[in-house]
Structure formats: structure tokens, C-alpha cells
Amino acid sequence: MIMEIFGKSIIELIDLIKTKKISSKELYHYFLKRIKKYNPKLNAFLTVVEDRINKTNRTNKIEIPIAVKDNFCTQGIRTTASSRVLEDFIPPYESTVTQKLIDNGFSIIGKTNMDAWAHGSSTETSDFGPTKNPWDLSRVPGGSSGGSAAAVAAYLSPAAIGSETAGSIRQPAAWCGVIGLKPTYGRVSRYGLIAMGSSLDCPGSLTRTVEDAAFLLGILAGKDDYDATSSSKEVPNYLKILKEKKKYTLGIAKEYFEEVDEEIKEKVFQMIERLKKMGHRLKEIKLIHPKYSISVYTIIQRAEVSSNLARYDGVRYGNNRHYFGSEAKRRIMLGAFTLSYGYYDAYYKKAQEVRKLIIDDFNQVFKQVDLIIAPTTPITALKLGEWEKYPFFGELMDVLNEPAAVAGLPAISLPVGLDKNNLPIGMQIIGRWFDEGEILNLAYQLEKETEFFGVTKILEDWKD
Amino acid sequence: MGKKILSKEEVLHLAKLVKLTLDEGEVKKYQKQLGETLDYIKNLKELKTKKTNNYFSSFHNAVNVFFKDEISKKRQLFKEDVFKNAKKRRGNYFIVERIL
Numbered sequence: 189m190i191m192e193i194f195g196k197s198i199i200e201l202i203d204l205i206k207t208k209k210i211s212s213k214e215l216y217h218y219f220l221k222r223i224k225k226y227n228p229k230l231n232a233f234l235t236v237v238e239d240r241i242n243k244t245n246r247t248n249k250i251e252i253p254i255a256v257k258d259n260f261c262t263q264g265i266r267t268t269a270s271s272r273v274l275e276d277f278i279p280p281y282e283s284t285v286t287q288k289l290i291d292n293g294f295s296i297i298g299k300t301n302m303d304a305w306a307h308g309s310s311t312e313t314s315d316f317g318p319t320k321n322p323w324d325l326s327r328v329p330g331g332s333s334g335g336s337a338a339a340v341a342a343y344l345s346p347a348a349i350g351s352e353t354a355g356s357i358r359q360p361a362a363w364c365g366v367i368g369l370k371p372t373y374g375r376v377s378r379y380g381l382i383a384m385g386s387s388l389d390c391p392g393s394l395t396r397t398v399e400d401a402a403f404l405l406g407i408l409a410g411k412d413d414y415d416a417t418s419s420s421k422e423v424p425n426y427l428k429i430l431k432e433k434k435k436y437t438l439g440i441a442k443e444y445f446e447e448v449d450e451e452i453k454e455k456v457f458q459m460i461e462r463l464k465k466m467g468h469r470l471k472e473i474k475l476i477h478p479k480y481s482i483s484v485y486t487i488i489q490r491a492e493v494s495s496n497l498a499r500y501d502g503v504r505y506g507n508n509r510h511y512f513g514s515e516a517k518r519r520i521m522l523g524a525f526t527l528s529y530g531y532y533d534a535y536y537k538k539a540q541e542v543r544k545l546i547i548d549d550f551n552q553v554f555k556q557v558d559l560i561i562a563p564t565t566p567i568t569a570l571k572l573g574e575w576e577k578y579p580f581f582g583e584l585m586d587v588l589n590e591p592a593a594v595a596g597l598p599a600i601s602l603p604v605g606l607d608k609n610n611l612p613i614g615m616q617i618i619g620r621w622f623d624e625g626e627i628l629n630l631a632y633q634l635e636k637e638t639e640f641f642g643v644t645k646i647l648e649d650w651k652d
Numbered sequence: 653m654g655k656k657i658l659s660k661e662e663v664l665h666l667a668k669l670v671k672l673t674l675d676e677g678e679v680k681k682y683q684k685q686l687g688e689t690l691d692y693i694k695n696l697k698e699l700k701t702k703k704t705n706n707y708f709s710s711f712h713n714a715v716n717v718f719f720k721d722e723i724s725k726k727r728q729l730f731k732e733d734v735f736k737n738a739k740k741r742r743g744n745y746f747i748v749e750r751i752l
Contacts, residue, residue, distance in 0.1 A: 280733035374714075414727075416717040476699075483693035494670055501671070503746050505737030509671055514681075517672055521663070522686055524670045535693065541701035 193218050194652055195645065197397040198252055198346050198404070202293075205250045212251035212295075216240050219253045219297055223344045226650060231319050232329075232338040233298040234258050235266045240295050253297035254289060255345035257336050259306055260391070261380040262286050262296055269382045270314035271304040272511040273500050283380020284412045285349060285391045292407045297345060300335030304513050305497065306351060306384045308332050309359055309585040310575050313515040318572060321364060322650060323611055327569040330360030331582070333394060337364035340394045342650040347395040347404065351381055353388045354485050354593035355565075355586030358601035361394055362564035362614020365603040365643045367631070369393050369401045372621045373596035374419040376405075377412030383496040385489040386417075388593055396644050398632040401600070402426035405624055421622050429625035430632045438463060438630075439473035439557035444588055448566045455605035455613045456563045459634065463561070466637060468630075471557050476549045480542060481590035486583050487526050487539035488594070494523025547595045554620045559630060562588055564601040564614035592618045600627050602634060603643035612643055656687040 192209065193201070204210050210218075220238065227233050233255065240251070256262060259269045261279035263286075268274045286296060303313040311334025312318040319334045321327040322342040329338040333350030337360035340348050350357045352370040361368025369392045376391040383389060393404045409423040440460065445453055464470055497520055502508030512520070526535035553560070565588060575581040583590070592599045598621070601614040619627040634640070663682050667674050674682065731744065740747035 277737055280729050280736060281727065413719070416719070417714065419714070480695060480699060483696045486689065486693055487696075498670070502739065503748050504734075507739075510673060512672065514678070517674070517678070518682060518685060520670050520672060521666050521682055522689055524666045525658075525662075525686065525690075528666070528669065538696050538701065539693075541704065542696050542699055544704065545699060545701055 195343055195396070196346065197395070198400045199397070201252055201346055202250055212249055213240065216251065216253050216295060216297065219345060222652070223298065226342055226344060229320065229325065230322060230338050230342060230344070231317050232300055232335045232342070232344060234268060234270065234301050234316055234335070235299040237265060237295075237297055250293045251295045252293060253345060254294045255298050255300050255336055255339045255348035256286060256289075256296050257302050257333050257348070257350045258299040259302060259351060259382040259384075260286050260349060261382070262299065265296065265299060267299065267382070268316070269305050270302045270316055271513065271516065272315045272507060273502075273509070274506045275315070277506050279380075281380065284377035284414060285380065285408055288407055289349070300333070300339055300348060302335055303332035303515070303582070305382070305493070305516050306332040306353060306356055307493070307515045307519055307582065308575070309355060309582040310570065311335060311360075312572065312575055313513060315513055320572075321569050322647060323365065324569065324609070327571050327611070328363070328575075330363035330569065332356040332360075333368075334360045336394045337361055337366055337368070340364070340366045340396060342647060343396075347393060347400050350392055350394050352390050352392055352593065353385045353489060354583070355589030357390075357392045357394065358564050358589050358599060358614070358616055359586055361601040362603070363569040363612060365606075365612030367395045367398060367401055367603070367644075368601040368614075369395070369405065369624070369628075370593075370599050371405060371409065371624055372419070372598040374417050375598070375622065375624065376408045377410070377415040377418045379412055379414035383492075385492040386496060387492060388485075388489060398602075398628055398635045399427070399430065402430050402628045402632075405628075409624075419622070424625050426625055426628055430628055432629060434626070434629050435467050435469070436558040436626065436630055437469040437471055437556070439471050439553055439560045441473050441475040441560065441562065443475050443477045444562035448563050448588075449568065449607070451607040452563045452566070452568065452613050456561070456615045459604045459615055459638070460561060462637060463634070466633065473553050473557060473560070475553060475591070476546055478587045478591050481546060481594055482583050482587055484539045484542045484546065484594050485590040486522075487535050488543065490519045490523035491527050491536055492523070494520045494527065543594050546591055550591070550595050550597060558619070558626060559623075560618040562616055562618070564588060564616040568607050568609070568611040568613060588616070597621060598624045598627055600631050602631055603640045605641050606643060656691050658683045658686050658690075
């Protein structure tokens with residue numbers, strides 16, 4: 189009976205409960221048991237919710253456990269953003285994302301580890317220790333949604349919520365061999381998401397199947413009165429769009445393949461060949477080199493971070509500013525610099541102008557193609573500790589994710605194979621604003637065609 | 653290419669602006685690290701851009717999204733919730749650092 193559950197997607201688990209093969213309670217305890225057993229090795233979860241909390245009076249008995257990144261305010265459940273500043277903070281309110289999850293039959297089983305304040309791409313800047321990559325415990329899972337990615341990869345939760353400012357969902361998804369969806373900026377409400385870069389932050393998901401990603405997006409997307417930047421654009425039926433027979437024109441930019449590991453290129457090209465065989469059209473496109481996005485992103489993000497982290501003074505909640513870790517301090521300092529008198533024009537204004545350039549560049553390209561294909565990361569998962577070599581490690585690791593991030597575009601990372609060290613390789617599909625349906629459709633086609641070369645099924649180490 | 657290093661005064665000034673306390677080691681470290689970051693982001697100069705009055709391009713053209721200035725029962729916090737996480741409280745007041 190237990191074996192029936194391992195590796196199953198949200199959709200499959202809902203069916204198991206509907207057909208009375210298991211109860212919601214049994215399912216919750218199944219994952220709780222797995223977390224107790226494996227979390228000490230992985231450190232994916234910072235807080236585990238032992239008592240199933242069902243906060244709404246629903247007669248619907250279907251409840252699916254889900255892990256949530258620890259930067260979403262969950263009422264009554266400790267929320268730390270992996271920082272000692274908030275180590276004992278218990279939010280008095282529920283974020284819109286978690287409220288929607290609860291209203292739709294999900295039970296928050298735990299809060300996952302992340303880079304403190306989401307500042308990083310390895311989960312090593314967490315004040316509570318790094319998360320280990322389930323594929324190789326001497327390596328990092330990526331970040332900042334590393335805990336969420338690791339939890340899903342090791343099946344400590346069927347899916348997890350993450351957030352992305354520039355790569356924080358896609359990169360750990362790639363490094364952990366799971367599916368990571370970053371929606372269009374404004375597609376999902378940021379209310380209750382501890383702000384990092386207010387013009388960049390996007391709540392999203394880490395899942396084992398494309399269908400689950402579509403299912404979750406359908407629940408989370410939509411206008412929220414509590415988030416003025418959330419979009420009023422209608423939410424399509426993603427699950428329906430998923431199964432439509434579509435053929436796309438796919439853009440491939442040379443600039444996104446430079447300085448990428450040979451093995452990653454090989455696996456991505458392999459997928460591209462498959463896409464061609466499946467009947468999609470390929471077109472070579474030219475895009476502004478991603479290296480400029482690093483600068484744009486670094487400046488804008490750090491400026492917004494310095495402003496957003498000003499509220500943490502230990503007065504109303506949390507600890508005072510002495511509790512900030514060094515990465516947070518560094519980003520706050522640089523942010524302040526770029527916004528300060530005399531430098532604002534040269535850095536911040538210029539960054540915003542280039543941001544507009546990047547947006548226009550994508551808009552031009554999307555007149556010629558429907559979707560853009562590229563590797564998700566230039567390298568596969570690094571060993572613990574390697575990040576210290578770089579002053580802006582996070583931004584360098586996310587070079588291929590930053591362009592879409594600064595332009596607010598939606599994107600998904602899919603596992604497309606393993607490298608010679610048995611580490612997952614990710615490929616991304618970038619779409620136009622609010623074209624999550626198209627992205628998911630193509631991703632679903634690829635999943636059906638290749639089963640992602642078995643990457644999502646491999647984890648023998650983590651079986652019950 | 654000259655490697656940029658911030659001066660000690662610049663770093664201390666920034667720290668004051670953002671209310672962070674740094675020790676000697678941190679000051680030295682940030683002088684170097686911030687300098688390295690600034691060196692990299694200079695590459696934006698290579699791109700020709702247009703000056704604009706709208707620096708905050710909204711992707712979905714939302715303009716003046718306002719919230720009704722009224723009490724909403726939905727998000728009301730009770731006093732105990734408000735003070736639950738405060739370390740220093742006196743009655744219905746948060747205790748803050750002395751300003752003067």
C-alpha cells in the first residue's frame with residue numbers, strides 16, 4: 189500500500205483519495221514519516237507541521253500535503269525566510285498563495301529551507317544550514333528555492349511552492365531534476381510573500397509532472413485586491429490547454445549557449461532535435477547577450493532589496509538588524525549605493541533603461557517565434573562551499589534566467605537528462621507574457637514524448 | 653583595468669544610511685566586494701539606451717491601482733495578534749530605540 193504512493197503526482201494522489209485507496213490522513217502521515225526519516229540528511233524543511241491543520245470548514249475530504257518555501261507568510265506557522273532576524277516570527281496572517289492552497293484542498297506540511305531572504309542560488313546563505321542535493325549530498329540543490337526543489341526531488345512532498353526573482357525556481361529545479369515553473373510577473377499574487385525585489389518576485393511551483401504545474405497554476409493565478417501589481421488578465425484553463433494539439437515556432441539564440449557546459453548543450457540539442465521530429469519549427473533568433481541582464485538584475489534587485497529589508501528593525505516582530513547575515517548585508521549595501529545621490533543616474537536609471545531595451549528585444553523576437561528554448565543553467569550542481577569564490581555568485585549562476593526575469597516573462601525548467609556525474613540537466617522554455625498555457629502545452633508534449641528520459645523517476649536512494 | 657575599491661568612508665556612509673553596523677573586517681570586505689560588483693555592472697555603458705520618463709514599465713499596463721481607504725473586517729488584526737511577535741511591549745505600545 190505504501191509503495192502505491194511513492195512518486196505519485198498531485199493529480200494521481202487526488203485520484204487515490206477519491207477512489208478511497210487511501211485517506212487524506214494516511215497520506216499526510218505517509219509524507220510526515222518520510223520527512224522525519226530523510227530530512228535530517230537533506231535539511232530541506234525548517235519547520236514541519238505535525239498536526240494537519242485544516243483551517244477552512246470544507247466538507248470536501250480531499251487534502252493533499254504540500255511544502256511551502258519559508259518566505260510565504262503562513263498564519264500560525266513559523267516563517268523565517270531562512271534568516272535569524274525572523275527565527276521566531278509567527279505570521280498573524282495568511283499569504284494569498286497559501287490561502288488559495290488551503291481553500292483548494294492542500295495541507296501545508298512544512299516550510300522549506302532557502303537562501304536567507306532569497307539572496308542566493310545555492311541555499312547556502314540560509315542561517316539554518318544548507319540543504320543538500322538529493323542526487324549527491326556533497327552538492328547543493330541550487331537556490332533560492334533549494335529546500336522546495338530537494339523536497340520534491342526526494343519525494344518528501346508531492347510538490348512545493350517556491351518563488352523566483354531571477355532563477356530561484358528554475359535553477360534549483362534544473363539542479364534537482366524536477367519541473368520548475370516561474371509564471372509571468374503579476375500572474376500570481378505576492379501578498380504575504382516576504383519581498384525581495386518587488387518588481388521581480390514571482391511565486392511559482394516545483395513539481396514532478398507538468399500536469400501538476402498546470403493544476404497548481406490554475407489555483408494560484410488571478411487578480412488579488414491585496415497585491416496592486418497582480419494582473420486582472422483572465423486565468424485560462426491550463427489543464428485544458430495542456431492537452432491541445434499544437435505546433436509551435438521555437439526560437440534558439442546562440443547567445444544562450446555560450447559558456448555552457450558541453451554535456452548540457454548536448455542534452456538540450458538532443459531535446460531540440462526531438463522537438464523538430466515532433467513537428468515544431470525551429471528558428472535561429474538573436475537576443476541581447478544575457479551578460480547585460482546580470483548587471484540590470486544586480487542593480488535593480490539590490491536596490492529593491494535595500495528598500496524592502498529596511499522594515500526589519502526588530503520593533504514589531506523579529507530580531508534587530510544585527511541578526512542579518514553577510515550576504516543580506518552586502519546586497520543591502522550595494523542597493524543603497526546604486527540609489528544614493530550622485531550614483532542614481534549612472535546605475536539605477538541606466539539599469540531601468542536597459543531593462544526596457546531587454547523587454548523590447550523580447551517583444552521583437554516573439555513576433556517571429558512563439559517560444560524560446562535554452563539551457564536553464566550553464567553548469568550542473570556545484571559542491572557545497574564553491575559559491576564563496578564569487579562576489580555575486582547568485583547572479584552569475586542565473587545568467588540564463590535573468591533576461592526572462594527582468595522582462596517579467598514566464599518560463600519553465602524541465603529535466604532533460606543527466607551529466608557524467610549523474611547530476612540533472614535542465615532546459616527552459618520561455619514564453620510571452622501570460623503565455624503559461626503555451627509553455628505548459630509544449631512541456632507536456634515533451635513529457636509524453638520523452639518522459640524526460642526517466643530523470644524524474646530515478647531516485648532509488650529515497651524510496652520508502 | 654583598474655579594480656575599483658570603495659573608500660572606507662563610502663562604506664561607512666552606506667552602512668549608516670541602511671542602519672547596519674559593520675566591524676573592521678566587514679568594512680574591508682565590502683570595500684573590495686562592492687568594488688568588484690561595481691566593476692562588472694559598468695558593462696551597461698556598452699548599450700545605447702533612450703532616456704525615458706517612465707522608468708517603471710508595467711508589463712500589464714496597470715495604472716493607479718488604488719485600495720479603498722476603509723476598514724475591512726477581512727484583514728483586521730486583533731491587538732493580541734499585532735503584539736504577538738513584539739519583543740518589547742508596554743501596554744498597547746511597541747518600545748523603540750531612543751531617537752534623541
